[in-house]
Amino acid sequence: MTPRHRDRSRALQVLALGTVGLLLSSCAVFHPQRIQVASRVTETLPPSAVTPGGTGGISGTNSKTVFVPGRGGELGGKPNYASAPGVTATTINLGIIVPLDGPAAELGRPLYRATQAYVNALNARGGIHGRLVQLFLQTACINCEDENLLAAKALVEQKHVFAIVNTYMNTYAFGAAMNYLNQQQVPLIEGWTGIGPESMTWSADQTPWNVYYTVRNEDAVEIYADWLDTVMSHWAAAGKLPFPSHPHWVATVGLDVTQDRKRAAVFKQVWESKGPDYKVVAQEYVAAQEEAVTRMDSFISAMKNAQANGAFSASNITMVFGMQAAQRNSWKVPWVSKSAWGKAATDNCGAACNGGFTDNNGWGWSGIRTPQMQQYLATMERYYPEGATYADAQTLGGWIGMMAFEYAAGQLGADLTRPALMNILGNLHNFDTGVGAPITTSPSDHLGMGQLMMLQICNNRFWRMTNWLSAGGPMARVSNNGDCGWGY
């Protein structure tokens, strides 16, 4: 090497070593998130208009438990003690594992923000029964089994968390961590992810230590079918169906994954049980998310050629790109989709998605005028002012998870233990968060919600179309102000 080369190469080596050193020392800066366990903050949340009937206990008449964060009050009596791993007289350790990197950050970040904001507000009002919450964050790539498992172990064995909250567990890659947590009997409380791929569906014997509050699949699909039926009847009455000779023919589309296939299969069962003319004439499955973009036209052509008058989409991606392809292919029909409530629909779809229907998974709506919803909006606004309107599924879902935790921990007072916590969380009866559908869990059902609201996309926004709908109940529409009517 010439002297100059040698110098340059040496310089580069120094640079490389320096970078590595910098990176290693940066870990001193980036320690897992921890809330300042400081003195009590005296400011209070904005006052709420109404004090609901119960204050955390079960009220008499319709056996409903209404929960407003912070209104549990002191249980009095027994002083706090270190009742469980992660619980001391003054603190409760909670852990959260979310992806904050890469494309999955859009899932992880709202969950994390909801959790962190809730914890901040909780500590500001003195914590739960005088114990302040410390939240420990671990990031993990959403599809990396080893990272999720390491994160779970680190939280349980090094940070000694009492429970794990709002972790996106809805992936195959979380299976190892899930098994570990259930084996260690660490509660996993989640207000968002809902039913996962087949291997991850909640089961009483395999994952008894998880609760995740969302609307049950069977109930949801029935409501979708009933709603689509209602909408199509309005289209038929207005003469807007493209194939009026068979007004009850529909098609389904979804991603080629187990949960979408199951959902579409159940939808077909429910739909065709409505009557002899009710048929699902096409069921398309799109191989991957990227291909939803490039190949949608072929699938939509197939659905159109099968003369379907309505479409059910098993996931949000296939609705967003499906409706755009439908517009390109001049196939105008009513669409109902599961879980399209998110930015993908409003930001990426444009006029093609006008009139499309989806649901809120049971997680409330920012326009609901309840004190809990005011609290939610005010708190999120306070700690993450740069965010949007917070009317999105992930943030609300995470909030509900924390509400359930605060409620259950508040009920237990000084004797805060893991089994006792799960006993409450797994046996809720009509638990009303004021932000989502009422939750009723049992040993055979840790999802708990049976209601949802239908929403509509109109002019790049979501509008609430209904109040809480139940399976088998009436499909009543409330005024939506969206000017998209029934979608035609």
Next chain:
Amino acid sequence: MLAFSPSLLAQDAANGVFLGAIFALLGIGVVLIYKSSGVLNFAHGSMAMFCTYIYFQVDRSFHLPVGVSLLIAVACGVVLGAATYLGIFRRMRNAGLLAKVIGALAVAGFLQGAAAFLWRNATEARPPQQFSQRVVHLGSVGLDWQHIGTILITIAVGIGVIALVKYTTFGVALRATAQNRMAAKLLGVKEDRVAAMSWGLGGGLAALAGVLVIPTSILTVYSMVGYMVRGFVAAVVGGFVSLPAALIGGFGLGIAQESLLATPIQSISSIFAGMLIAALLLFRVERFFALEQELRALEELG
């Protein structure tokens, strides 16, 4: 569930022409880069992705006309390509295959990580399309203006690049280097200049492909991976040396891949590209396109 029907096939084929245009653009860029430096640019997709993020950012921050943003993105691709060559692959001219492949992969990894960090708040980014989404119907087939515009641009650019390589001094120098490096150097060809220009041109083509196709879907750091692989297939069709073959191969791959969807064996569509590249490589397709000298040079390069 899909019944075979001619109109379905025609629509799929039309979609395939659009996708094929993207594959062709990427393939031409890959061939240029390979011919000039013996490097198979595994970072091609990442360069396209990175420049599309720049396109998105420029549009969001400065609200320039879409055409200007596109030109800026392409310029970004040119600069990125040339800089990658000058900074990295110039030193690897005499290195073995491992260095070149790993080097390109490392550049790809770096660009991916950098983009994930720089635009960490731009989740679900949607850069604007250049042409309107109104659909034009030709018979039973519908294409929107973005598709049509992409196809026309690709054909124009492709012919332009082929002409460039065939008729200009740069092109002659490029072909000379690819056929016989030693002789070309002796004849005064500055191979670094030729390579830097080829890389710049390749990078610009990648950026162009990215900004044309990504706005039709979602922009993430993984957006271009699938397209890049198919760009490689297009390049392989030309044996890594023939530009016209890469152009036609790209279109052909797109049409074939999409048309398969209209047939009963539609599930093969997603691995069709892989199968094709395997077949092409195993049957030594480059024999049909490369001259004797180029073949020998190819062997030496990699």
Next chain:
Amino acid sequence: MARVLDAPPPDVLDVVVPEQPSPGRNWKRLAVPIGGFLAAAILPPLLLDGVWNFTLTLALIYGLMGLSIVVVTGYVGQLSLMPATFVGVGAFASAGLVARAATPFWWAAPLAALVTVPVALVIGMVALRLKGLYLAIMTLVFADVAEQFLFRQDWFTGQGGSSPAPRPHLFSWVDFQSDKSYYVLVVVVVSVFLLFMWNFSRSRAARACFAVRDNENGAAAMGINVAKYKLMAFALHGFIAGSAGALYAHWAQNVSAGGERPAFGLEVSLAIVFLTILGGVRSIWGPFIGGTIWVVLTKRLLAGSPNGQSIAFSIFGVLVLATMLYRPSGLAGLGRDAWRALRRKKAAG
């Protein structure tokens, strides 16, 4: 032609020939590796907690994955971009044998590694026909096909794409349920592989491999059976990667391959190749250095920070580039050079 990768092959030419192997001398030469093995096996379980042992176990497993690259790419010059696929085959095979066929781990893991060999030989046979870059592309295609087909078959992966992989036990004496005990097990297995590789690197077969790597035509002209060594390279590549997969499966006690991004796909393969290059693709220690840095840095130290991992990946890209450009023998080479310089200084004065 001078090439960037012109470091001499490891250890073969590097033997500092002792004057006469005297009994005392031999004893001393063994002290370092044995001492190192004992230190690696005893110190972490003694000094560190379960989670760190768990992390170091993963680092060793990644190192073993990288060792498979050292054999096929570092020794024989065949570029494989699909190690993660073989890791996945080994992982599912072992998990399936233990969980579904009730085979004890001690049979299942070696069997799983053996099962990976025929899969690797398929691409090995392609390597006979295609060289260099085309082979690299074919490995990518194979990895993709495996991901699209093999890892989606329930008979292979287990019901629903996921299979449990319980920890082994040694008769009724030791149960490897605890992370510390499993760490020791992995240290032992890795040491066995290292011993094998160390021996192999000094053998005549290895010299033939290096000849194939450095000049294939020349090697053929010398009468070396190039095809045999290429196939052997891929067989070893598959076997070592499959073993790493089996160890991984039982480390996590679960293997799954569903979901949107493949569990044993290109990203993991690239990570393995990168960490091997960083550590030194021709050194048997290289992948373990690279693996430790990769796992400890990205999966532990940076796991508490947002964006830490994407920054780390970019920096890795830069470091790998720097390695290819300036120090192709990697960190192991740096270490060896430093060690030699130290010895020279000691000898000099």
